[in-house]
Amino acid sequence: xxxxxxxxxxxxxxxxxxxxxxxxxxxxxxxxxxxxxxxxxxxxxxxxxxxxxxxxxxxxxxxxxxxxxxxxxxxxxxxxxxxxxxxxxxxxxxxxxxxxxxxxxxxxxxxxxxxxxxxxxxxxxxxxxxxxxxxxxxxxxxxxxxxxxxxxxxxxxxxxxxxxxxxxxxxxxxxxxxxxxxxxxxxxxxxxxxxxxxxxxxxxxxxxxxxxxxxxxxxxxxxxxxxxxxxxxxxxxxxxxxxxxxxxxxxxxxxxxxxxxxxxxxxxxxxxxxxxxxxxxxxxxxxxxxxxxxxxxxxxxxxxxxxxxxxxxxxxxxxxxxxxxxxxxxxxxxxxxxxxxxxxxxxxxxxxxxxxxxxxxxxxxxxxxxxxxxxxxxxxxxxxxxxxxxx
Amino acid sequence: xxxxxxxxxxxxxxxxxxxxxxxxxxxxxxxxxxxxxxxxxxxxxxxxxxxxxxxxxxxxxxxxxxxxxxxxxxxxxxxxxxxxxxxxxxxxxxxxxxxxxxxxxxxxxxxxxxxxxxxxxxxxxxxxxxxxxxxxxxxxxxxxxxxxxxxxxxxxxxx
Numbered sequence: 001x002x003x004x005x006x007x008x009x010x011x012x013x014x015x016x017x018x019x020x021x022x023x024x025x026x027x028x029x030x031x032x033x034x035x036x037x038x039x040x041x042x043x044x045x046x047x048x049x050x051x052x053x054x055x056x057x058x059x060x061x062x063x064x065x066x067x068x069x070x071x072x073x074x075x076x077x078x079x080x081x082x083x084x085x086x087x088x089x090x091x092x093x094x095x096x097x098x099x100x101x102x103x104x105x106x107x108x109x110x111x112x113x114x115x116x117x118x119x120x121x122x123x124x125x126x127x128x129x130x131x132x133x134x135x136x137x138x139x140x141x142x143x144x145x146x147x148x149x150x151x152x153x154x155x156x157x158x159x160x161x162x163x164x165x166x167x168x169x170x171x172x173x174x175x176x177x178x179x180x181x182x183x184x185x186x187x188x189x190x191x192x193x194x195x196x197x198x199x200x201x202x203x204x205x206x207x208x209x210x211x212x213x214x215x216x217x218x219x220x221x222x223x224x225x226x227x228x229x230x231x232x233x234x235x236x237x238x239x240x241x242x243x244x245x246x247x248x249x250x251x252x253x254x255x256x257x258x259x260x261x262x263x264x265x266x267x268x269x270x271x272x273x274x275x276x277x278x279x280x281x282x283x284x285x286x287x288x289x290x291x292x293x294x295x296x297x298x299x300x301x302x303x304x305x306x307x308x309x310x311x312x313x314x315x316x317x318x319x320x321x322x323x324x325x326x327x328x329x330x331x332x333x334x335x336x337x338x339x340x341x342x343x344x345x346x347x348x349x350x351x352x353x354x355x356x357x358x359x360x361x362x363x364x365x366x367x368x369x370x371x372x373x374x375x376x377x378x379x380x381x382x383x384x385x386x387x388x389x390x391x
Numbered sequence: 392x393x394x395x396x397x398x399x400x401x402x403x404x405x406x407x408x409x410x411x412x413x414x415x416x417x418x419x420x421x422x423x424x425x426x427x428x429x430x431x432x433x434x435x436x437x438x439x440x441x442x443x444x445x446x447x448x449x450x451x452x453x454x455x456x457x458x459x460x461x462x463x464x465x466x467x468x469x470x471x472x473x474x475x476x477x478x479x480x481x482x483x484x485x486x487x488x489x490x491x492x493x494x495x496x497x498x499x500x501x502x503x504x505x506x507x508x509x510x511x512x513x514x515x516x517x518x519x520x521x522x523x524x525x526x527x528x529x530x531x532x533x534x535x536x537x538x539x540x541x542x543x544x545x546x547x548x549x550x
Contacts, residue, residue, distance in 0.1 A: 019550065021548055021549070021550050024548055025546065025547060028547045029547060036548065038549070039545045039546065039548065039549050040549045040550050041545055041549060043543070043545070127550060128550050129550075177550075295394075299398075299413040299414065300413075302412050302413060302414075302415055303409070303412050303413050349547050349548060351548060372402070372413075373402075
């Protein structure tokens with residue numbers, strides 16, 4: 001090997017740490033017969049009507065690129081959806097973009113907003129992609145730790161403390177993966193009050209918005225004047241059980257969207273056409289399917305929260321997404337130790353909270369996107385594990 | 392359907408406590424509701440969903456269509472109840488369409504069922520004709536897919 005890759009390749013990429021989730025995946029993979037509570041995607045199949053639309057359009061050969069921003073019909077539907085659910089109006093011609101999953105939309109927004117030297121505030125614990133994306137844009141990622149005492153909500157004080165003259169962006173990921181926390185209207189109003197009058201943008205990652213179990217989801221874009229500084233991210237993966245279709249969307253004021261669209265044009269062209277047609281059916285016809293899946297998740301949520309609390313692992317009742325985030329501090333183990341021992345001794349895979357930021361230490365992420373029988377068996381094994389730890 | 396019934400239909404072995412947790416109600420409330428459903432005859436019993444082909448590979452099931460002449464007083468009820476009395480009969484349903492009553496029968500082998508149809512069902516005076524369909528393979532029972540275990544194609548861990 002004559003090339004010194006480490007030295008030659010992009011320094012930020014070389015120095016970027018692989019996701020802590022990836023590392024744990026490699027461990028779990030080695031253990032035979034593992035039952036997992038580690039998956040961040042629905043266990044439901046995509047509703048049949050949606051799949052049927054995809055098949056129909058493939059049969060008709062509707063397989064060309066679409067407009068860069070996505071099918072205009074789909075963008076109109078998204079505008080209607082956001083007006084109803086986020087309480088914010090967007091022009092489908094200029095302010096909505098259909099992306100390759102929510103992840104691409106996050107990346108576009110991060111790159112359109114951040115310049116080298118800026119600081120991006122990242123609410124933690126949270127999904128793993130924000131920090132590396134901000135760093136690739138040359139910005140510094142500054143975590144804001146949320147606390148279990150506040151049910152992992154971001155408070156106005158925590159935000160105020162983190163803001164510096166360099167702060168350009170706040171990434172607001174609610175309903176939250178991994179904690180299941182949601183921001184209520186009054187919580188968002190307090191955040192809006194801090195941001196009002198600043199030059200700080202907000203990326204509101206609302207991919208789990210449909211999975212809100214008490215009251216309805218509330219978006220910061222619909223609060224006061226927050227729309228002008230906010231990019232709303234959402235998508236079809238979680239709500240419609242369409243992870244593999246890779247389809248998400250972003251909505252933002254024209255000036256922000258113009259720049260996001262340029263990046264999207266150059267690196268993606270347009271999102272998968274088949275998925276876009278399918279998504280039109282999802283928004284038009286599959287409300288009942290969403291409700292049914294949500295009902296099922298909600299039952300499991302109650303079951304798993306009750307299960308962990310009974311096992312003596314304190315678990316607050318999350319109001320969103322499909323995760324619970326119990327504390328394992330009482331065991332005296334670190335998150336990683338707990339997860340490694342559990343997978344080796346009882347063959348149950350859960351994800352260490354520390355994979356989602358330092359503030360996740362002392363917790364584990366447990367997905368309940370599994371059948372009741374599966375959850376029951378896993379809880380039983382975790383109970384045995386805890387008994388053995390006491391000995 | 393009622394969400395309590397929905398849960399019991401797919402898993403009747405859930406305890407009252409588990410049902411209470413799943414539905415966010417108190418255990419006492421669940422116990423009371425189930426007692427009421429039983430008393431009202433909404434819940435008739437509790438049974439396991441069995442893959443018969445696995446439990447007893449030699450057993451045979453058949454669906455039998457009957458044309459029946461309704462009786463002057465009781466219509467179809469009397470005949471249907473008479474048929475329902477036979478031990479080997481699993482279900483009896485009055486149908487719309489080309490025939491009147493659909494009977495599902497379980498037997499040890501084809502001969503046993505054939506004999507039951509000719510000696511018992513066809514012998515009832517009001518039964519004017521029978522058509523017997525033997526089941527070849529069952530794919531779904533009581534809302535549960537029994538054909539094969541569905542595989543979870545998701546990875547073990549994902550973000």
